[in-house]
Amino acid sequence: MSTEKLSQILKEAVSSNRTSLTNQKTAAKISTILIKSGIKPFKTNPSLLSNLDSNVTSLVLSNPNLPLHSCTLFFNFLKTNLSLTSQKPSLKTHITIILRLYKAGKFKEIKEVLKFIIFDDNLRYPVEEMISLVGFECNDSNFLEKFCDLYFRVCVDNKMFEEANGVFGYMEKMGFKIDERSCIMYLIALKKCDKGDSILGVFRRMVESGVEVSVYSMTIAIDGLCNRGEVEKGRELMNEMVNKGVKANVITYNTILNAYIKRKDFGVVTEVLRLMEKENVEYNAATYTILIEYLGIVGKHEDVEKLFDEMRERRVEMDVHLYTSMISWHCRRGNIKRAVSLFDDLTEKGLVPNAHVYGALIDGLCKTDQMEAAQMMVNDMQSQGIDVNQVVFNTLLHGYCRKGMMDDALSLLAAMEKKGLQPDVFTYNTIASGMSKLKRHEDAKRWLFMMVEKGVTPNAVNFTTLIDIHCKEGNFVEAKRLFQQMETRGERPDTITHNALIDGYTKKGKLKDAYKLRDEMEAKGRIPDVYTYTSLVHGECIFGKVDEAMRLFNEMHQRGLVPNVVTYTAIISGLSKEGRSDEAFRLYNEMINVGHMPDQRVYSSLVGSLHTVRGQ
DNA sequence: ATAGGGTTAG
Numbered sequence: 136m137s138t139e140k141l142s143q144i145l146k147e148a149v150s151s152n153r154t155s156l157t158n159q160k161t162a163a164k165i166s167t168i169l170i171k172s173g174i175k176p177f178k179t180n181p182s183l184l185s186n187l188d189s190n191v192t193s194l195v196l197s198n199p200n201l202p203l204h205s206c207t208l209f210f211n212f213l214k215t216n217l218s219l220t221s222q223k224p225s226l227k228t229h230i231t232i233i234l235r236l237y238k239a240g241k242f243k244e245i246k247e248v249l250k251f252i253i254f255d256d257n258l259r260y261p262v263e264e265m266i267s268l269v270g271f272e273c274n275d276s277n278f279l280e281k282f283c284d285l286y287f288r289v290c291v292d293n294k295m296f297e298e299a300n301g302v303f304g305y306m307e308k309m310g311f312k313i314d315e316r317s318c319i320m321y322l323i324a325l326k327k328c329d330k331g332d333s334i335l336g337v338f339r340r341m342v343e344s345g346v347e348v349s350v351y352s353m354t355i356a357i358d359g360l361c362n363r364g365e366v367e368k369g370r371e372l373m374n375e376m377v378n379k380g381v382k383a384n385v386i387t388y389n390t391i392l393n394a395y396i397k398r399k400d401f402g403v404v405t406e407v408l409r410l411m412e413k414e415n416v417e418y419n420a421a422t423y424t425i426l427i428e429y430l431g432i433v434g435k436h437e438d439v440e441k442l443f444d445e446m447r448e449r450r451v452e453m454d455v456h457l458y459t460s461m462i463s464w465h466c467r468r469g470n471i472k473r474a475v476s477l478f479d480d481l482t483e484k485g486l487v488p489n490a491h492v493y494g495a496l497i498d499g500l501c502k503t504d505q506m507e508a509a510q511m512m513v514n515d516m517q518s519q520g521i522d523v524n525q526v527v528f529n530t531l532l533h534g535y536c537r538k539g540m541m542d543d544a545l546s547l548l549a550a551m552e553k554k555g556l557q558p559d560v561f562t563y564n565t566i567a568s569g570m571s572k573l574k575r576h577e578d579a580k581r582w583l584f585m586m587v588e589k590g591v592t593p594n595a596v597n598f599t600t601l602i603d604i605h606c607k608e609g610n611f612v613e614a615k616r617l618f619q620q621m622e623t624r625g626e627r628p629d630t631i632t633h634n635a636l637i638d639g640y641t642k643k644g645k646l647k648d649a650y651k652l653r654d655e656m657e658a659k660g661r662i663p664d665v666y667t668y669t670s671l672v673h674g675e676c677i678f679g680k681v682d683e684a685m686r687l688f689n690e691m692h693q694r695g696l697v698p699n700v701v702t703y704t705a706i707i708s709g710l711s712k713e714g715r716s717d718e719a720f721r722l723y724n725e726m727i728n729v730g731h732m733p734d735q736r737v738y739s740s741l742v743g744s745l746h747t748v749r750g751q
Numbered sequence: 752a753t754a755g756g757g758t759t760a761g
Binding site for chain 1: 752753754755756757758759760761
């Protein structure tokens with residue numbers, strides 16, 4: 136079928152190339168007018184074009200005496216004044232103008248024409264036919280090669296990957312040189328469209344077809360593998376490419392390093408760093424950013440500032456990304472002072488703060504109960520001409536909600552909507568959980584329902600919040616129903632979802648249900664965390680089974696879970712209630728030693744323990 | 752042209 140169609144186009148092309156004398160005369164007449172007085176005569180007197188057809192148009196457009204700008208003016212005039220001519224400019228006309236643009240080196244303009252062609256139902260043809268036709272109009276192979284490259288790029292830019300493959304295949308077949316930069320655009324587009332799975336295949340095809348691949352495309356291919364969790368394959372590819380003369384650079388290593396860290400494969404981190412050293416690949420700001428995150432995860436807190444100093448010593452150029460992760464790291468550790476000083480440092484260095492840095496610092500201020508300061512930063516940000524975006528609004532909103540300042544939260548929401556920003560899953564969840572914390576369960580649910588009514592699709596977090604509310608109300612039937620509904624909706628309950636239910640069960644004395652769910656989650660591969668255990672410890676303590684609680688507490692250590700302040704508080708008060716004051720004090724000391732600040736509850740428990748007779 | 756940063760639930 137395809138060849139039939141092709142032969143028809145070619146037949147038409149051949150016949151139209153046998154131009155008649157009258158056509159030539161008409162074309163010459165039009166050209167003369169265009170050269171002398173431009174496009175105006177045709178606007179005022181459209182009848183000048185009464186004998187115009189596709190062949191005449193092509194003759195006009197390929198007239199070398201007609202300057203290019205007159206050609207494009209005429210071409211655009213015909214396209215925007217369809218009623219003047221019997222038919223829309225044909226594919227042939229488009230190809231003629233492409234050829235003229237090519238001779239003038241106007242590649243950007245060619246891409247625009249091509250884009251128009253591939254989106255027009257009447258002009259679009261299958262890849263092979265399209266190129267054949269172009270080849271027929273002009274068989275200069277340099278032109279055809281460049282045309283294919285541009286065609287390929289336009290397909291890529293417009294996410295028409297099948298067509299892109301077609302053009303690529305044609306170029307392979309013809310032995311054309313395929314530009315790596317065009318292929319990179321292809322790889323990037325695949326990544327952006329969540330088609331990362333195809334990246335490796337395209338890269339391999341590039342190598343096979345003799346595209347001169349560089350570290351750029353290799354890194355993108357490795358990144359594609361890393362994003363699929365196949366870091367090892369990425370490293371294999373890296374080793375394989377060395378033989379082909381492509382060496383990894385700092386970005387390649389950063390990609391691999393980051394993938395290992397995201398996968399919590401910490402053992403390999405030092406190995407990769409050693410490899411970088413061996414290969415004389417110097418760290419850059421991104422490497423440090425990745426390493427800071429790593430140190431935060433593995434808890435090597437004292438090394439973060441050391442790393443920062445090392446950067447300074449090595450004179451590695453700092454950038455806003457690096458500062459953002461430093462600031463956010465200090466904020467998470469509660470060291471808002473250092474975060475603020477880093478922010479000053481950044482501006483002093485002449486770096487321009489962006490919404491991300493502001494966002495990090497504003498969040499830090501919100502979490503240390505400095506809403507006025509946070510608001511000031513927002514104002515500062517605005518005065519710097521940076522738009523307060525959805526994230527910053529949500530951050531501030533969360534600041535108000537966590538303090539129970541719901542009126543401020545709601546007026547902020549109004550301000551946000553006034554700016555044309557639609558509340559999203561974060562916004563609704565933050566308000567609902569704020570309401571829930573104040574035990575305004577009905578309000579909390581209403582906000583989540585409102586979200587659905589507004590057409591915002593709830594995610595796993597929203598479901599978890601709602602489940603948590605029902606658990607707090609003791610409505611386990613509804614909580615369970617939502618739990619199941621989540622799964623059917625494709626939002627898999629995670630550890631936190633399970634924790635919400637487990638916590639609900641333990642607080643209502645349903646320890647059996649709690650343990651059952653804990654086992655179920657483990658069976659599903661969801662690993663219980665500190666919160667899971669804390670709920671269970673707390674539950675056992677409430678009902679006087681302190682030995683059980685201690686057993687769980689020790690089990691935590693075995694599983695590498697670090698008890699937090701809530702866990703300690705629960706177990707200390709459990710022991711205290713039973714009068715086991717020695718054990719309670721021992722854990723109190725342990726808690727202080729690991730750096731947790733005890734609150735009033737711990738003290739009153741401990742004091743109470745001294746007045747309680749053991750075993751009563 | 753390839754890498755790294757800010758927000759939500761217990």
